[in-house]
Amino acid sequence: MRITTLAKKYSFYCVLLLTLLGQNSLVYSQCPTVTNVNQSFCDTQSPTIASLQAVDNGGGIRWYATATSTTALSSSAVLVNGEDYFADDNTGSCGVRQSVTVTVYSAPTGANFQGVCVTNLNQATPSNPQFFIVGNNLQWYTVPLGGTALSPTAILNDNTIYYISQVNPDTGCQTSRLSVFVNVGLVPPPTGSVVQEFCNIPGSPPTVADLVASGNNNWYLTSAFGVPLDSATPLINGQFYYATTVDPPCESSDRLEVLVNIYDLNDAGNDGNRSICVDQVSTTTPFNLFGLLGGTPDNSGVWSGPITTTNGHLGTLDVSSMTLAGSPYTFTYTVSSALCVPDTSTVTITILPLPTASVSVSPTTICANSSATFT
Structure with a gap:
């Protein structure tokens, strides 16, 4: 009788154990399954706990802030970027909870005022590497909401606000937009004469301000830096100077090279003159007017006057045709150039009459070693 009773008890406990094991297996088989442990969203979607994804295996889904917390999160609770969330069933008794790491993509980051310096407006595009904006697959717009994204090669306008979103690489959604005030500095290399010449005026020499190039310029002594x-x-x-185009805060990277030539003022020397007695005109050999000028005249001038001269700047003159009646004869020496004002000097040739003398005296005896005065 005792043996039979023990056998029944053992049978009862075995059935009870198997029942409990079966129920426990059933409980865990109803826990949710997380197939994507990294879930991402855009801030424009306003993601909440209800946005998290898990497979409901029959026991419902509840989300918790930690692996062991006992209070489930509200389905309307806003998801926080970088946080982990833990899935359980409606009973909260699944044991080890599967977790999800959440990434919420928001507007890209960067300064709200940015500029690009370009030599051609075709370089002022959203893809210009001078823009420093951190984000994934940036999208440029002309409006803060809606609209159509600009092409990466679209030409941006100066002094204009643009709005830039980034794209969630997992889902393709777009974030809110960063506003950027864009300044486009057009700074092509300047143009101008590669040889520039000046006149050296005493007391007012040419300066860098006299150099000429297109646009607003900086001038340097080197082709780079400085x-x-x-x-x-x-x-x-004889010095080379180098110009850039400046459109603050931009400056062209290429420079215009200019050679400077400086010339002294034209110098025609000082006026000169010569007198010739009328009886010597016919015997006076031709002579150079240039030799009659004072100072240090330039040898690039030309002569003009009542009688044609020869030998260029020397101004060789034949006086054989000069007369007393035509005297004086004035010749002008002119030195000129394209850069400096002309300078002139003159040489005057005067034909002198023969002197006349008369002596009216009464007879006078003059002793040796004595003097006398005639009137």
Whole structure:
């Protein structure tokens, strides 16, 4: 009888154990399954707990802030970027909870005022690497909401606000937009004469301010780098100078090279003259007017006057045709150039009459070693 009773008890406990094991297996088989442990959203979607994804295996889905917390999160609770969330069933008794790491993509980051310096407006595009905006697959717009994204090669306008979103690489949704005030600095290399010439005026020498190039310029002594020259810096003959185009805060990377030539003022020397007695006109050999000028006249001038001269700047003159009646004869020496004002000097040739003398005296005896006065 005792053996039979023990056998029944063992049978009862075995059935009970199997029942409990079966129920426990049933409980865990109803826990939710997380197939994507990294879930991402855009801030424009306003993601909440209800946005999280898991497979409901029959026991419902509840989300928790930690692996062991006992209070489920509200389905309307806003998801936080970088946080982990833990899935359980309606009973909260699944044991080890599967987790999901949440990424919420928001507007790209970058300064709200940015500019690009370009040599051609075709370079002022959203894809220009001078823009520093951090984000994935940036999309540029002309409006803060809606609208159509600009092409990466669209030409941006100066002094204009643009709105930039980024794209969630997992889902393709777009975020809110970063506003950027864009400045486009057009700074092509300047153009101008590659040889520039000046006149060296005493007391007022040519300076950097006299150099000419297109646009607003900085001038340098080197083809790259260096410190801009002050506009009052005197120019040096034979020196190369280099100009950039400036549109603050931009400056062209390429420079215009200019050679400077500086010329002294024209110098025709000082006036000169010569007198010739009328009886010597016919015997006076031709002579150079240039030799009668004072100072240090330039040898690039020309002569003009009542009688044609020869030998260029020397001004060789034949006086054989000069007369007393035509005297004086004035010849002008002119030195000119394209850069400096002309300078002139003159040489005057005067024909002198023969002297006349008369002596009216009464007879006078003059002793040796004595003097006498005639009137």
